[in-house]
Amino acid sequence: MSSATARQKEPGKDHKILNGRAVGQSIREKVADKVAALKDANWHPRLVSIAIGAAEPAKLYIRNQRRVADKLGINFDDRHYGEETTREEMLAAIAALNADPSVTGILIQRPVPKHLSIKELQAAVHPLKDVEGMHPASIGNIVYNDLILGPCTAVAAVEMLKATGLALPGLEVVVVGHSEIVGKPIAFLLMSEGATVTVCHHMTRNLTVHLRRADAVFVAVGKPQLITGQMIKPGAALIDIGINQIQAEDGSSKVVGDADYETCHDVAGWITPVPGGVGPVTVSILMRNVAKAAELQKRHYEKQYGEATFVADA
Amino acid sequence: MSSATARQKEPGKDHKILNGRAVGQSIREKVADKVAALKDANWHPRLVSIAIGAAEPAKLYIRNQRRVADKLGINFDDRHYGEETTREEMLAAIAALNADPSVTGILIQRPVPKHLSIKELQAAVHPLKDVEGMHPASIGNIVYNDLILGPCTAVAAVEMLKATGLALPGLEVVVVGHSEIVGKPIAFLLMSEGATVTVCHHMTRNLTVHLRRADAVFVAVGKPQLITGQMIKPGAALIDIGINQIQAEDGSSKVVGDADYETCHDVAGWITPVPGGVGPVTVSILMRNVAKAAELQKRHYEKQYGEATFVADA
Numbered sequence: 001m002s003s004a005t006a007r008q009k010e011p012g013k014d015h016k017i018l019n020g021r022a023v024g025q026s027i028r029e030k031v032a033d034k035v036a037a038l039k040d041a042n043w044h045p046r047l048v049s050i051a052i053g054a055a056e057p058a059k060l061y062i063r064n065q066r067r068v069a070d071k072l073g074i075n076f077d078d079r080h081y082g083e084e085t086t087r088e089e090m091l092a093a094i095a096a097l098n099a100d101p102s103v104t105g106i107l108i109q110r111p112v113p114k115h116l117s118i119k120e121l122q123a124a125v126h127p128l129k130d131v132e133g134m135h136p137a138s139i140g141n142i143v144y145n146d147l148i149l150g151p152c153t154a155v156a157a158v159e160m161l162k163a164t165g166l167a168l169p170g171l172e173v174v175v176v177g178h179s180e181i182v183g184k185p186i187a188f189l190l191m192s193e194g195a196t197v198t199v200c201h202h203m204t205r206n207l208t209v210h211l212r213r214a215d216a217v218f219v220a221v222g223k224p225q226l227i228t229g230q231m232i233k234p235g236a237a238l239i240d241i242g243i244n245q246i247q248a249e250d251g252s253s254k255v256v257g258d259a260d261y262e263t264c265h266d267v268a269g270w271i272t273p274v275p276g277g278v279g280p281v282t283v284s285i286l287m288r289n290v291a292k293a294a295e296l297q298k299r300h301y302e303k304q305y306g307e308a309t310f311v312a313d314a
Numbered sequence: 315m316s317s318a319t320a321r322q323k324e325p326g327k328d329h330k331i332l333n334g335r336a337v338g339q340s341i342r343e344k345v346a347d348k349v350a351a352l353k354d355a356n357w358h359p360r361l362v363s364i365a366i367g368a369a370e371p372a373k374l375y376i377r378n379q380r381r382v383a384d385k386l387g388i389n390f391d392d393r394h395y396g397e398e399t400t401r402e403e404m405l406a407a408i409a410a411l412n413a414d415p416s417v418t419g420i421l422i423q424r425p426v427p428k429h430l431s432i433k434e435l436q437a438a439v440h441p442l443k444d445v446e447g448m449h450p451a452s453i454g455n456i457v458y459n460d461l462i463l464g465p466c467t468a469v470a471a472v473e474m475l476k477a478t479g480l481a482l483p484g485l486e487v488v489v490v491g492h493s494e495i496v497g498k499p500i501a502f503l504l505m506s507e508g509a510t511v512t513v514c515h516h517m518t519r520n521l522t523v524h525l526r527r528a529d530a531v532f533v534a535v536g537k538p539q540l541i542t543g544q545m546i547k548p549g550a551a552l553i554d555i556g557i558n559q560i561q562a563e564d565g566s567s568k569v570v571g572d573a574d575y576e577t578c579h580d581v582a583g584w585i586t587p588v589p590g591g592v593g594p595v596t597v598s599i600l601m602r603n604v605a606k607a608a609e610l611q612k613r614h615y616e617k618q619y620g621e622a623t624f625v626a627d628a
Contacts, residue, residue: 119458139457140450143502144433144494169517178505180458187501188457191492191513196524198512199505203483210510 018239018270020277023163024284028072031284034291035073038298045294046075047105047131048097052090052116053083058109065107068283074290077103083113090116091124098126101301104294105131107286128296131289134181142185145192148296149289153220154185156281157239158193161216164237164270169194174214176200176207176258177221182241186218207231219258229263237270241278332553332584334591337477338598342386345598348605349387352612359608360389361419361445362411366404366430367397372423379421382597388604391417397427404430405438412440415615418608419445421600442610445603448495456499459506462610463603467534468499470595471553472507475530478551478584483508488528490514490521490572491535496555500532521545533572543577551584555592 035045047069051058062078069076081090097103106125112118122134130138133151141148147155161168173190177183178201187197200210202221211217211231219227220241232238242258257274265271272278349359361383365372376392383390395404411417420439426432436448444452447465455462461469475482487504491497492515501511514524516535525531525545533541534555546552556572571588579585586592 135451136454136458136460137449137451138454140452140454143453143457143498144450146450170519172519184457184502184505187513188498191498191515194515194517196512196514196518198510199501200510201505201508203508204510205484205486 016265016268016270018160018163018237018272018277020160020272020280023159024280027159027281027284027288028068031288031291032072034288034295038291038294039073041298043104043294043298044075044102045073045104045290046077046102047107047290048077048079048103049107049109050079050081050090050093051109052081052085053111053113057111062109065283065286068287069290072287072291074287085113085116087116087120090121094121094124098124098129101297103129104297105129105290107131128300129293131286131293133185133289139180139185142188142192147189147192149293150189150285151181151185152282152285152289153182153241153278154189156278156285157182157186157218157220157241158189159281159285160239160272160278161190161218161237164216166216166237171195172213172215173197174200174210174217176211176217176219176227177241179220182220183218186220221258223258224256225258225260227259227264229260229265229267232264232267234267235269236267238264238268238272239278240272240274243274243279330579330582330584332474332477332551332586332591334474334586334594337473338594341473341595341598341602342382345602345605346386348602348609352605352608353387355612357418357608357612358389358416359387359418359604360391360416361421361604362391362393362417363421363423364393364395364404364407365423366395366399367425367427371425376423379597379600382601383604386601386605388601399427399430401430401434404435408435408438412438412443415611417443418611419443419604421445442614443607445600445607447499447603453494453499456502456506461503461506463607464503464599465495465499466596466599466603467496467555467592468503470592470599471496471500471532471534471555472503473595473599474553474586474592475504475532475551478530480530480551485509486527486529487511488514488524488531490525490531490533490541491555493534496534497532500534535572537572538570539572539574541573541578543574543579543581546578546581548581549583550581552578552582552586553592554586554588557588557593 038045049062066076097106106129108121123136125135127135127137130149133149138149142150173195175183175187178199187199190197198210200207208231212233214236216237217232218239222242224244224246238259240257240259244256245253246256248254255275352359363376380390411420420443422435437450441449441451444463447463452463456464487509489497489501492513501513504511512524514521522545526547528550530551531546532553536556538558538560552573554571554573558570559567560570562568569589
């Protein structure tokens with residue numbers, strides 16, 4: 001059997017396939033230790049999730065986040081606001097969470113209703129509670145090689161490349177897609193690690209020329225099967241961040257990435273499946289950020305008020 | 315005569331040479347209009363320059379900044395702090411300037427004494443007064459395609475490329491040097507304009523391979539004559555941000571860029587001289603930021619307190 005599904009089911013049989021569940025698991029083990037240590041010091045990490053409006057698409061994500069948070073001992077506080085909530089009400093709600101010392105992380109689920117700006121809401125979250133790594137200051141800190149709280153998907157994608165064991169200094173990397181929350185942050189993260197990075201996008205004149213010389217390719221554009229095996233260098237690492245719902249031949253719907261898995265699998269040295277690749281790592285990075293944010297706040301309070309004078313858990 | 319000096323002296327005779335003085339001049343004309351409009355509205359832009367310690371290297375820059383500010387009608391307030399000033403004293407001084415509504419821009423001269431961190435001081439400046447564009451939030455905003463206050467040298471270098479008239483969407487650009495204040499910001503600025511950008515640095519395996527395919531090259535590494543004519547593509551635009559003091563053959567000292575001007579001039583389609591290229595544009599961008607910052611603060615105050623209830627100029 002040569003179908004992608006068969007391969008994904010037997011990861012042990014194909015060294016090429018980067019298993020996101022395994023990478024995520026090993027990250028979560030370290031997070032669990034951190035959370036336990038924080039609790040011992042009376043700092044219980046507490047993540048507040050904000051969903052606004054119907055937010056049907058977010059439901060699956062929220063359920064998954066709650067499940068992972070529960071396992072790690074992180075309090076997960078799931079809040080829903082009505083479709084009609086105004087900008088001023090949301091900013092006030094975020095300001096209240098910023099000021100509440102028992103809240104150590106704030107997560108705004110996408111999408112938000114059209115009358116609100118996700119960017120504005122995310123910039124309203126205090127940088128020390130910005131567990132999504134989306135505040136302009138969080139992004140700026142990456143540029144400054146100061147990875148405090150990085151954007152979850154970008155950090156997860158880079159973790160997948162690290163799982164190959166390839167040495168990053170001098171590695172020729174091509175990132176396809178220059179979105180603010182995935183493509184560009186991946187580029188800075190890799191520059192900080194010493195890779196030579198090219199960012200391609202829909203205006204790039206000859207994508208294949210760039211892809212053929214790349215030791216590693218990241219793709220995050222939301223176009224199913226954009227990258228085919230013929231376009232990449234034999235032995236390259238292919239990290240696929242796309243999540244696209246398409247109709248299979250039998251009429252059922254299935255989820256695929258931005259790369260054509262069949263042809264790329266044969267040419268690549270390493271490849272991430274979709275699903276089961278970057279996705280499961282992303283939620284682990286989110287929880288790592290939650291633990292890190294709680295640590296940062298603990299340190300901040302201790303510096304301001306001295307140790308053990310403040311108890312986060314009411 | 316074929317010497318670089320001769321060419322620079324007769325810019326009209328060589329269309330290849332990007333004249334920084336002319337580009338800077340046209341930027342300053344627009345800034346002068348902005349400053350005049352701000353003054354009419356009783357908002358006098360006021361830039362406070364902070365030099366700490368002996369800061370001999372900064373003296374020339376400060377004198378030049380004052381001269382340009384004076385011409386534009388910007389108040390230039392030149393402050394000097396002793397070598398022994400503590401971190402706490404500096405942070406308090408910056409906090410006081412942040413709180414003072416008559417101060418619309420704060421500029422921290424480099425270098426600072428070793429016991430201080432330039433990064434920490436710059437991050438202490440309020441983002442609305444960060445005329446150097448160095449605050450993490452300012453950098454993050456560029457990544458978000460939101461050029462509010464950009465880092466002066468990077469913005470100046472991009473202005474020089476724009477002066478060629480080349481269309482940026484799809485342009486193949488190679489940036490040599492991945493510093494936080496020049497190389498990386500140039501990369502994001504160009505990505506926002508639709509260019510395909512590769513960032514190279516000392517860990518890049520084969521710099522020439524990248525350079526030979528580039529429509530435009532930016533170099534900012536501080537290595538005299540790193541880039542030679544053989545390494546670039548005929549007709550490419552070469553923007554040289556390096557400023558290096560070297561000894562000429564006759565023993566005198568002279569300032570050169572990171573490119574070998576003689577050989578690159580013959581191959582390039584456009585080239586920036588050093589001195590007289592990016593340098594004179596940088597101070598113009600600084601002053602543009604000063605005017606922009608004053609405008610932003612004006613808008614911010616009007617939003618908070620209503621129009622014309624606040625007069626910046628005491």
